[in-house]
Amino acid sequence: MRATRKSGWVLQLVMVLLFGAYALSVIQIILFKTIPVTAMFDMDNNLRSINIIPFHTISGFIHNGTTGGMRAAANILGNIVIFIPLGLLVSYQGSSKSFGAKAIILLSVPLALEIIQYVLALGSSDIDDIILNFAGGLMGLAIYKGISLVLHSRQRILGAIVVFYLVSGICGIVAVGLVQPELLPFLDTGVEYVTEDKPELDGIDVYTKGDLRGSLAAVEEHYVELSTESETVMSSDQENSGLPQYITENHRISIDAATRIFFEYVRVEKDGLLKFKIISRYEEKKPGELSAIMELSDGEAGSMHAARVWYADSQESTAKVLLVTLKE
Numbered sequence: 001m002r003a004t005r006k007s008g009w010v011l012q013l014v015m016v017l018l019f020g021a022y023a024l025s026v027i028q029i030i031l032f033k034t035i036p037v038t039a040m041f042d043m044d045n046n047l048r049s050i051n052i053i054p055f056h057t058i059s060g061f062i063h064n065g066t067t068g069g070m071r072a073a074a075n076i077l078g079n080i081v082i083f084i085p086l087g088l089l090v091s092y093q094g095s096s097k098s099f100g101a102k103a104i105i106l107l108s109v110p111l112a113l114e115i116i117q118y119v120l121a122l123g124s125s126d127i128d129d130i131i132l133n134f135a136g137g138l139m140g141l142a143i144y145k146g147i148s149l150v151l152h153s154r155q156r157i158l159g160a161i162v163v164f165y166l167v168s169g170i171c172g173i174v175a176v177g178l179v180q181p182e183l184l185p186f187l188d189t190g191v192e193y194v195t196e197d198k199p200e201l202d203g204i205d206v207y208t209k210g211d212l213r214g215s216l217a218a219v220e221e222h223y224v225e226l227s228t229e230s231e232t233v234m235s236s237d238q239e240n241s242g243l244p245q246y247i248t249e250n251h252r253i254s255i256d257a258a259t260r261i262f263f264e265y266v267r268v269e270k271d272g273l274l275k276f277k278i279i280s281r282y283e284e285k286k287p288g289e290l291s292a293i294m295e296l297s298d299g300e301a302g303s304m305h306a307a308r309v310w311y312a313d314s315q316e317s318t319a320k321v322l323l324v325t326l327k328e
Helices: 002-031 037-041 056-063 069-081 084-093 099-119 127-150 154-179 236-241 287-297
Strands: 047-051 122-126 189-196 212-219 223-231 246-254 260-270 274-285 306-311 319-327
Touching: 002 084, 002 099, 002 154, 056 069, 056 127, 069 127, 069 154, 084 099, 084 127, 084 154, 099 122, 099 127, 122 127, 127 154, 212 246, 212 287, 223 306, 246 319, 260 287, 274 287, 287 319
Parallel strands: 047 122, 189 274, 260 319
Antiparallel strands: 212 223, 212 306, 223 246, 260 274, 306 319
């Protein structure tokens, strides 16, 4: 009897530890798969989008030929499988609760995660993710039901759940390693930012966002136009749609003989199996060279180049420094 209690206590501890590791993995994969934890404290971070149309994203994955088949399947299946362990835990801990109560818990968790993702601007919040996560949780309930029909002892059921957690954890690590290895914390992954020939700009730091930033929309002899997007005040109907509304504005900025113009050439280099370097180099240019890059990119979809402006001290309509970013 004492040995049985001890083994039961050990299994409980192992399950808690495994579930803790699982919960941290879910938070990493759902909330921080595209940007780091520190992005929560960046007040200017606006990586936020939302889809409230059921099955819209899923159908896009299925019918969009530009999406890799393996990537699409991994996204759909991954969103289902990742919540099966939660369904098992809810069933085990709430064995006396009704199916409806368990279903509410399984629906509340992914809903809460998507809300957090939207509020903190940590990526795309999608009702399809909630649907798939909920389906995975229900699969966990079904798996627990099957286990309980075969293993009538609660301790044996606990042992089966622990084994399931171990096996699914190993399989999950392998699957993530094949599809999106950068999510695995123990692999040597990451991005290093390198600057070559950083220009001296009379106290202006090129790492700052500048007085104005946007896309270079037009270039003339004595001025440039920058196109910017900003979130606008929404009407009640637009708020009910759940979709943010943006307004596009064009800003005409004068350039003169005192304006310093720089091109920032950005390239990406692989530095190991899963590490990358983003390398920036700067070249000072003349106004006529601005027109040349506009001619090269004319007619290409999404070809407008990112640009930043620092105003002259005396006039906010005249550029002291214009920095245009180009992919090398």
